[in-house]
Amino acid sequence: MTTPARRGRLTVYLGAAPGVGKTFAMLDEAERRRARGTDVVVGLVETHGRAATAAKTGDLEVVPRRRVAHGGTTLTELDVDAVLERAPQVVLVDELAHTNAPGSRHPKRWQDVRDLLDAGLDVVTTVNVQHLVSLTDDVEAITGVRQRETVPDQVVRDADQIQLVDLSPQQLRRRLAHGNVYRPEQVDASLRQFFREGNLTALRELALLWLADRVDDALTRYRTDNDIASTWPARERIVVAVTGGEESETLLRRGARIAQRAAGAELLAVHVLTTDGLPPAPPAAIAAQRALVESLDGTFHTVVGEDVPSAVVDFARGVNATMVVVGVSRHSRWRQALLGSSSAEIARLSGAIDVHLVTHERARSGAGLPSRLSSLSRTRLVAGWVAAVVVPAAWTAVFAALGRGAVSLPTELMMFLAGVVGVALVGGLWPAVAAAVVSFFCLNWFFTPPTGLLTVADPENLLALVVFVLVAAAVASVVDLAARRTVQAYRSRAEASALAALSRSVLRGEDTADAIVQRLALTFGLDEVRLDERDDPRSPWSAAAHADRGTGAATPAPEDTTTEVLIDDTHRLVLTGRVLPASDRQAVEAFGNQAGIVLEHRRLREQAAAARDLEHAEATRTALLAAVSHDLRTPLTAIRTAVDGLAMPDVELDDEDTAALTTTIQDQALRLERLIDNLLDLSRLQTGSVRPVLRATSLDEVVPPAIEPWLGSLDLDLGEDVPLVRTDGGLLERVVANVVANAVRHSPPGVPVRVAASAGADDVEIRVVDTGPGVPDDRKDSMFQPFQRLGDTGTGLGLGLAVADGLAQAVGATVVAEDTPGGGLTMVVTVPRAGGPR
Incomplete structure (x- = not known):
């Protein structure tokens, strides 16, 4: 075709x-x-x-x-x-x-x-x-x-x-x-x-x-294919701009009410991750707002942008929104007058999209706003302000000591500028600006003619001083910004390293609650970390794991504080120790969310493992019942039939018939005994109750008793130079007996099974060789599992090789299946030599 x-x-x-x-x-x-x-x-x-x-x-x-x-x-x-x-x-x-x-x-x-x-x-x-x-x-x-x-x-x-x-x-x-x-x-x-x-x-x-x-999908494809950027309000889509602040819940509920007024309207929440250096919203707050949006049948979206208003409007246009819901700015009036507000900028950029402005309790309060203030320590800030006064005074003293005219004004300007840059490196922007102003007055008063006055005779000198102040302020701003970005980069790298360490510990299996809280205490230098859990949101908290940096329970210092980080409704972290700055608290919240995922993953994994165990036990029980109901009944039925034949009073049996019935009873009783022995051995292996006694043993004590029932079907070659082996003779006998029984059952009639032993440097091999149908390579790994009959569905529970493999492992031996040259299967039982490596 x-x-x-x-x-x-x-x-x-x-x-x-x-x-x-x-x-x-x-x-x-x-x-x-x-x-x-x-x-x-x-x-x-x-x-x-x-x-x-x-x-x-x-x-x-x-x-x-x-x-x-x-x-x-x-x-x-x-x-x-x-x-x-x-x-x-x-x-x-x-x-x-x-x-x-x-x-x-x-x-x-x-x-x-x-x-x-x-x-x-x-x-x-x-x-x-x-x-x-x-x-x-x-x-x-x-x-x-x-x-x-x-x-x-x-x-x-x-x-x-x-x-x-x-x-x-x-x-x-x-x-x-x-x-x-x-x-x-x-x-x-x-x-x-x-x-x-x-x-x-x-x-x-x-x-x-x-x-x-x-139809909406088709409309979106059409707008994309034809590069149509303007919105076509064919369907109500309400976009709510959320910041992570407390007012976001108010905006989301208002947006949901607006969406409910029009059948088929959609609610979309968008949060902008900025790249301008401002700290992000707390992860816990974002997670709570995401859950609220989903409970309101909406969707939550996160976008990255340098400018929040532009990012919100671009998202709204991309989804063909009809309305954007924003909150009244939290900035104070004077700051809005100087810097503007995101809500006003969104309204200016929105074009044909309606903008719904919602007031809230924190409107114009100035509370909770992210700050660009320096993240330097108090010590560096104090040192910066001190340097802002000392450095200009020091340069003034140096040039005064050199004498008037010894150094030109441009050189003095450059040296004072270097001092301002140094102050910026130590204390940040505002101490550097102060140093620039102080340097301006020192240069004007002491080194710019006429000296001793705050006047400048030469206009070029005035221009040089003004340019000096502007350049000093600009350089200080750039240096401060670079320093803050460096601090943020180091902090982000540290947070990423901490979360990566947690991930590595999970991959190594250290995903217990104790391992998580211990790593948290070490990473953030806390005196004590406790993970609490509860069954449901109404239940009281109980400690699930505890860690401290000492050897025992930590004793909090008087100045220590306790911080609670809610992971989810049923888990929380309680941190005791130093006061955490906002940046560290955000990292801890991210760590807590990651820990919650780890704990949930571990719980699901444990449930899956328990389910697999139950499934395996159920499969074993089902297979055992199905097999036992047939394979135990068969020899019992044969024995019962033979006994009934011998016990019939009205039937006179000759010696040949009596011997035949007696042989049947013996053979079937032996078969029944082997079945029960295998079942008992399998039960002992699964419950871990096998306790081998290892000692130096000769194979002459093990192999002949093991193969006695099949002597007529075997070709035995133990050799006279086979050394002693370190094993439990009784358990190894059961291993050999099961392997030989399996080989005899699958060998062609009249072809003997070869049993031979040979010594190696550290061990002794017992090879049981048959010329039967063999086993495909893809079945060699599964043939040692219980209830695997290897194509023989007539007799046997399929336990012989499983029991042999389990008992061999218990005595330190191994059982491996290999192909027999020319066809068939060779079972190799490897036993450690007595006195060899243990």
Whole structure:
């Protein structure tokens, strides 16, 4: 089959409810296309016994359906192969969500349609809104009926054309009452149940909203493809700008109320991460606001931008928003007058987007604002202010001692400028500005003619002094900014290193609560860190882990403070020690959030491990019951039959029959004994109750008793120079017996199994060689698992090799499977030599 030049186009008639006329609309389109000369065939149309629908098919060509026998009845389905062979331009396929009969080409009809589209055929199809998989729960809540036949939303969304077929609830109920949808005997029940007016209204709204989403996607693609930057208010989208402050909750709730006024409106919250050096909002506050947005059926978005107003407006335009909700600035009036406000700038940049300004309790309070004040320590600030006075005075004293005229004014200006830069490096911006002002007065008074006066005779000297002050202030500002950015970079690197260390500790398995709090105490130099937990938000807190930097419980100093960091509703960190600056507190909150993720991951991992253990135990129990019910019953049944034969009073047995029955009892009793021994050994291994006694042992004490039941089927070669081994003789005997039993069972009749021993430098190998069917490489790892019969489903529980491997590990030996040259399997039991490495 050649590859089609293009993929077929899909047209979907989407019905708001059954009976609205989807199939009629599809057949109308078929008639229109055929009238234009298009080759149209009916792949499958469901008439549901409606004469009007059958008549609507008219003289359209119908591809015969494929008949499928199922459950004693014959079903008909879309014959995809027949349609492909016919190869029309357009094919009609009704009921896209239909489930095909077993044995069909695909389980679902939408998969059949996909094959037709891939072959280049255009398809016109129908589906009701209640069959969209994303709306299954909503439809069940509305109608009380769970839809079993569904179609993935993306299949319908990817359609080239979607036509909504709709009727008002009253019209649809009248159509139903007139018998145009269901048979008369079904009408009353349908009107009372699924086709209630409320149900139909809700389904109609679901269809409109779902289709609106799809149309909105198409509108977004069109605006992107045509580089349209302006907003088209086709749908209400409310964007709320959140800062992480307490007022953000007020803004979010106001935005949610605005969104609720318009059906289908969306609520979007946006938080801007700035790159201008301002400290970010606390992670805990952002997490709480994210949770609030999601509880209000909105979405939370984070963007990065140098300028907050521009970033908010760019985001709003990108999502085609109709309104931006912002809060009144927290800046004081005088600061707004000097620097402006983000809300006013957003209103200026918004263009056609409405801006809703919301007042709040912190409006114009100036509280909680991020600050650009220097992050230097108090010691450096004090040193900077002292240097702002001492450095100009020192230079003045030096030049005065050198004498007037010894140094030119430009040189003096440069030296004073160097002093200002030094002050900026020590104390930051404002001490440097003060040093520049003091230097200006010193230069003017002592070194600029006329000296001793704050006047300047030469205008060039005045210009030089003014330029000096401006350059000194600019240089000090740049130096201070570089110093602050350096401090922020070091702090960010330290925080990243701390979180990376936590991640590495998790990868190393140190994801316990104790490890987390210990690392937190060491990283931030805290005296004591405690992790509290509770079962639910109403329960009291209890300590889950505790750590301090000493060997015992820390004794807080009087000046220590206690800080609480809430991780989530059921976990919190309690920190005791030094007062944490704002930057460190943000890092601790980030650390706490990471710790919460780690704890949740560990809890889920423990639950998964417990579930796996339970699943393994359940699988073992099920397999054991299934196997035991057969494999224990078989020898018991044989023994019971033989005993009954011997005990029958009215039957006289000759010696040969009596010997045969006696042999059967002995053989089956031995088989039963081995089964029970394996079960007991497996139980002991799984409970860890095997306690080997290791001592120097000769293989002559182990191998002959182990292989005694199969001596007639073995070729034994132990050799006379095999050294002693360090093992538990009884347990090693069980290992050899199980391995030999497995080899004898799988060897061809009349071909002996070879058992040989050879010595190495540090160990002794016992090789059990058979020429049976062997084991594929992909089964060699799993053959030592319990209940693996290796293709032999006749007898045995499949425990022999599992028990052998477990007992071998208990005595320090190994069991490895290798291929026998020429075919078969060789089991190699490796045992340490006595006196060798332990």
